[in-house]
Amino acid sequence: MGVNNGTVQTLMSDFLRTSGGVAVIDGGFATELERHGADLNDPLWSAKCLLTSTDLVRQVHLDYLEAGADIIITASYQATIQGFGSKGFSKEESEAMLKKSVDIACEARKIYYERCRNSASNYTSDGKILKNRPILVAASVGSYGAYLADGSEYSGDYGDAMDLEFLKSFHRRRVQVLAESGADLIAFETVPNKIEAQAYAELLEEGIKIPAWFSFNSKDGVNVVSGDSLIECAKIADSCPKVVAVGINCTPPRFISGLIQSIKKVTTKPILIYPNSGETYDAELKQWVKNTGVPDEDFVSYVNKWCEIGASLVGGCCRTTPNTIKAICRTLPSRSSYLA
Numbered sequence: 001m002g003v004n005n006g007t008v009q010t011l012m013s014d015f016l017r018t019s020g021g022v023a024v025i026d027g028g029f030a031t032e033l034e035r036h037g038a039d040l041n042d043p044l045w046s047a048k049c050l051l052t053s054t055d056l057v058r059q060v061h062l063d064y065l066e067a068g069a070d071i072i073i074t075a076s077y078q079a080t081i082q083g084f085g086s087k088g089f090s091k092e093e094s095e096a097m098l099k100k101s102v103d104i105a106c107e108a109r110k111i112y113y114e115r116c117r118n119s120a121s122n123y124t125s126d127g128k129i130l131k132n133r134p135i136l137v138a139a140s141v142g143s144y145g146a147y148l149a150d151g152s153e154y155s156g157d158y159g160d161a162m163d164l165e166f167l168k169s170f171h172r173r174r175v176q177v178l179a180e181s182g183a184d185l186i187a188f189e190t191v192p193n194k195i196e197a198q199a200y201a202e203l204l205e206e207g208i209k210i211p212a213w214f215s216f217n218s219k220d221g222v223n224v225v226s227g228d229s230l231i232e233c234a235k236i237a238d239s240c241p242k243v244v245a246v247g248i249n250c251t252p253p254r255f256i257s258g259l260i261q262s263i264k265k266v267t268t269k270p271i272l273i274y275p276n277s278g279e280t281y282d283a284e285l286k287q288w289v290k291n292t293g294v295p296d297e298d299f300v301s302y303v304n305k306w307c308e309i310g311a312s313l314v315g316g317c318c319r320t321t322p323n324t325i326k327a328i329c330r331t332l333p334s335r336s337s338y339l340a
């Protein structure tokens, strides 16, 4: 693992201290697989590549490390035992696939460290960063809505009949397998509503041995996408001892400042931010469409402001690329000295 001697609760604060105060998360993962030609039009989305293109998955992790990311997020966002099951895989095979998503990210980290050792300088002539530094592997857990593959991770609407126990049993085994797989932490990403945050918080108390972050998404800059209060969602994360960072992902950049201000009101845990490019996802067309509202210029120009008001982990989500991550590293003053 990338950071030694830490306990579950101090993993993130230790990591941030050694990373110079602000750490960089990777960028869009599925986006990058697609840019390399992968066809993700499948209920498993990016996790389909765990079946068909493990070399590409490893390569994308490496590309993000070489762009300067300190935290890489596994390809398990839409990998579920239920989803693999509907493709005919047994429970054992499905669990092995979850474990494989973490193994591939750990392999990429190992290859990266070898490249750092063999490199005479921290920067290559073609702009890659090869600086030996602590790197965390975050095992991605996408929401139940992501498994449904109908865009409901952007509506957070699971219907009135949804209950907490259903969500806990949906995620339980997957979270257990990922927690035992060698990942440093679990990244609960794109959490669309309060009930799912509650389900995750309760699952973490069932003997899960690694820490986690909770990352919500918003489409109005005030609430999470379901309309539940972000403040209440962040409070759930705050009161869970295993949660080591709370924040926002896959949300247009223009909403981020306000959302950081809200989260700050209810937690002193590190705040993470990895917005999308500002386009919105059309679930029916299965494509991203440019937003017609307020333009989101290149969000890299906002990154220092977000850090000033309280973010300490920054990266990108859908439609961002290794170039976005490189640009984030260049714009953060603390990064230049850290990577020098």
Ligand SMILES: [Zn+2]
Residues within 6 Å of the ligand: 249, 250, 276, 317, 318
């Ligand atoms: Zn995203």
